[in-house]
Amino acid sequence: MRADAKKNREQVLAAAGIAISEQGVDVSLRDVSRRAGVGLATLLRHYPTREALLEALLHTSFAELTAKAGELETSSSPEEALVSWLRDCTAWTTQYQGVTELMAAAIEDVESALHASCVALRAAGARLLTRAQAAGAARADIDGTDLFALVAALAWVGDQPSLESRADHLFDVVVSAILTCAPVLGDRRPTEEVSS
Structure with missing residues (x-):
C-alpha cells in the first residue's frame, strides 16, 4: 500500500x-x-460501506478483547478472569454509541462484515464462563449468548446519561447474579438512592 x-x-x-x-x-x-x-x-x-468502515475500526478492539480472554484464562482464577473480561468488554462497548445493537445484529447475520469478529468475541467470553462454571464459581444455567447479552445490557446502561451514575453498581449486581460466590467488589452503590 x-x-x-x-x-x-x-x-x-x-x-x-x-x-x-x-x-x-x-x-x-x-x-x-x-x-x-x-x-x-x-x-x-x-x-x-458503513459496515466495512466499522469492521475496520472495531476489528482491532475485538481482537484485543479476544486475546485478553486468552491471557486471563492462564493468569487469573476463573471468577477473576470472567469479571475482569466482562468489565473490559462492557467498558469498551460504551465507547461507541450504538455498537451493542450492531454487534447483536452481526452475530445473527453471517453476511455481516462484523460477524466473524463478534462470534470470536462471544466465544472468548463463553470460554471464560465455562471455565468459571467448571470451577463451581459461576451459575450453570447461563451460556455465552446470555453473557454477550448481559454485556450489551450493561453497555446500554452506561450509554444512558440518566443512568450513568448507576452503571458501576449495576455491573456489580449483574456479576453477583452470575457468580455463585460473588467477589468483594466494594460498595459502589449509586450516590443517589431511589426512595421506596
Whole structure:
C-alpha cells in the first residue's frame, strides 16, 4: 500500500472513532470524510460501506478483547478472569454509541462484515464462563449468548446519561447474579438512592 493511501486509511479510522464516539454508529460517512480531511470518494474507495468502515475500526478492539480472554484464562482464577473480561468488554462497548445493537445484529447475520469478529468475541467470553462454571464459581444455567447479552445490557446502561451514575453498581449486581460466590467488589452503590 502506498504511503499516502495508508495515511488516508489511518486518518479515516481515527476520524471515524471520534465521530462514532460522539454521534453513534449511524454517523454520516460524509461527516467522517470531512473530519478525516479526505474526500467522500477516497473514504468509499477504502471502505465501500458503513459496515466495512466499522469492521475496520472495531476489528482491532475485538481482537484485543479476544486475546485478553486468552491471557486471563492462564493468569487469573476463573471468577477473576470472567469479571475482569466482562468489565473490559462492557467498558469498551460504551465507547461507541450504538455498537451493542450492531454487534447483536452481526452475530445473527453471517453476511455481516462484523460477524466473524463478534462470534470470536462471544466465544472468548463463553470460554471464560465455562471455565468459571467448571470451577463451581459461576451459575450453570447461563451460556455465552446470555453473557454477550448481559454485556450489551450493561453497555446500554452506561450509554444512558440518566443512568450513568448507576452503571458501576449495576455491573456489580449483574456479576453477583452470575457468580455463585460473588467477589468483594466494594460498595459502589449509586450516590443517589431511589426512595421506596
